[in-house]
Amino acid sequence: MSRTVADAIATRRAVRNYLPDDVPEEALDRVVHQALEAPSAFNAQARDLVVIRDPEIRRALVDASGQRQFIDAPVVLVAVGRAEVLPEDAGEILPDPVRTMAEKFNSLKTPQELREAALRDAMLVAGFALVAAAGEGLATSPTTGWNEEKVKEAIGLGGRDDRVIALVIAMGHGADTPEHPGRHDSRRVNERY
Numbered sequence: 001m002s003r004t005v006a007d008a009i010a011t012r013r014a015v016r017n018y019l020p021d022d023v024p025e026e027a028l029d030r031v032v033h034q035a036l037e038a039p040s041a042f043n044a045q046a047r048d049l050v051v052i053r054d055p056e057i058r059r060a061l062v063d064a065s066g067q068r069q070f071i072d073a074p075v076v077l078v079a080v081g082r083a084e085v086l087p088e089d090a091g092e093i094l095p096d097p098v099r100t101m102a103e104k105f106n107s108l109k110t111p112q113e114l115r116e117a118a119l120r121d122a123m124l125v126a127g128f129a130l131v132a133a134a135g136e137g138l139a140t141s142p143t144t145g146w147n148e149e150k151v152k153e154a155i156g157l158g159g160r161d162d163r164v165i166a167l168v169i170a171m172g173h174g175a176d177t178p179e180h181p182g183r184h185d186s187r188r189v190n191e192r193y
């Protein structure tokens with residue numbers, strides 16, 4: 001299934017109840033591929049999208065969060081930021097002038113600023129993943145209600161200060177269709193400058 005972007009955005013909901021049905025590998029590949037098309041600062045791609053099917057790891061994510069959708073849904077995606085001046089493989093993709101500029105710019109950042117920059121890149125991938133999944137007719141549950149260190153441990157990044165967890169997303173076939181939760185009209189853009 002491939003919905004239009006408008007349809008995917010309109011129908012996406014945070015779904016917390018899942019059917020046990022598996023997600024086909026091809027659909028998962030498309031979601032991951034589209035998510036990683038998200039733009040990033042300097043195109044340095046200081047983020048990863050970790051795909052988890054292993055039930056033991058998903059159970060550890062339940063322990064890290066108290067949220068059972070990580071075990072009920074067959075797939076969990078973790079958007080991970082790389083809090084680094086530049087990812088070690090940046091040279092393979094960035095033309096030299098851009099790499100030098102990015103290195104100079106990022107080396108002035110504090111560790112906190114590097115963490116925030118990585119979070120921005122990773123959150124954009126996560127947002128693309130939510131829409132891409134909806135485009136495939138898949139339900140998702142975006143979450144930040146977990147212990148970051150426990151999530152890192154669960155996915156093999158325990159103790160890594162150079163990695164930051166942006167969003168943990170359960171993905172699968174929804175067992176229900178939540179209603180639209182409503183939005184503030186005042187949040188809509190009604191003036192242009």
Ligand SMILES: Cc1cc2nc3c(=O)[nH]c(=O)nc-3n(C[C@H](O)[C@H](O)[C@H](O)COP(=O)(O)O)c2cc1C
Nearest residue numbers: 012013014016067141142143144145146178180181
């Ligand atoms: C950054 C972020 C963190 C969230 N964390 C959680 C969470 O920990 N657990 C949960 O059940 N839902 C979580 N949600 C889902 C929101 O509650 C949900 O997106 C919101 O109520 C709007 O509903 P909608 O996604 O269906 O439009 C999170 C959403 C976002 C964007």
